[in-house]
Amino acid sequence: MSSTTSVRRAEKLRIIKILRALNYFYSLRDLEKILDIPFQSLWKYINFLGIPSDEVVEDIKNKLSEKKIIDELLYDIAKKYRDMPQHVARNIGFIELYSLVIEERLGEEEIDYVFSLSQEAIPLATAISIEMGCELCIPLVNRNIVEENVKILWYYSSTEQSIKYILIPRDCLHQHKKFFLVDLMINEKDKLSKIISILNMNDISVIGIATIYISKECIDLINKNKYPNLLYLYVI
Known part of the structure; x- marks a missing residue:
């Protein structure tokens, strides 16, 4: 397996993980509107029944970046529970999403x-x-x-x-x-x-x-x- 193929697969897996985490906060119908991707396809991705193409992965990355969906979601949750941080510690979707953001920031x-x-x-x-x-x-x-x-x-x-x-x-x-x-x-x-x-x-x-x-x-x-x-x- 070439290094390029390996990186591409890792990036696709990361996008699927992000979609799964976002699904804790948004319905598939909501994500369909946000990402302009049919909810049937999103359902397949988050259940590992389908793999997004390179073009779809790039489109999702661009939309998430342009709309600052992840940054604003994490900030809003942190702000909401600033007086009750223990609630954030128990929020699985939040933990998954923030850990993916941190992993991307740390890179190699x-x-x-x-x-x-x-x-x-x-x-x-x-x-x-x-x-x-x-x-x-x-x-x-x-x-x-x-x-x-x-x-x-x-x-x-x-x-x-x-x-x-x-x-x-x-x-x-x-x-x-x-x-x-x-x-x-x-x-x-x-x-x-x-x-x-x-x-x-x-x-x-x-x-x-x-x-x-x-x-x-x-x-x-x-x-x-x-x-x-x-x-x-x-x-x-």
Whole structure:
């Protein structure tokens, strides 16, 4: 199989995944109007009973880009649930769609681990790791785990005005690895600063960070560290 054919098939599969995710929010009749494609064909695509042609794939990509359908949909959902982020974490269509956007943005970046910075972000981090084909690192919740197996990271939560901690599995902290950090909400500057510090201490490169909600001061901290990829939907 030629590399061109492989890329073309990968792009078609990606478009099918996008259509399946959009179908959580739009009926096939609505998508028919938006994309100007018969709903019968769309039904075949999302059920893997048909494969769109090269021309159809390009047409769908152009329409999605021109109408900013995905960007506006993700932003509207993030804005709607800004006071209830846990609802976003349970929204399968949203998770699938956002993970595909992130995967496209990262392109050919080499990533060893997708690191979820919270329990709530595990669904999104899992979806991204599947799309990127890399390992997943998640924080632990059992405080009784011996310290030989975890790194306990204490930080001050400005939102809750208390001392909190995150348990990072030590088997994730391999030197010279490339990490992509994921969370639902990044608004604790002290937590982010200490995570960055421990990754730097272990010579771990941060390829980028993705979140749904983020504070301005955390954006400034990330930009100060000059990470190449920062993706977010809503500034809080």
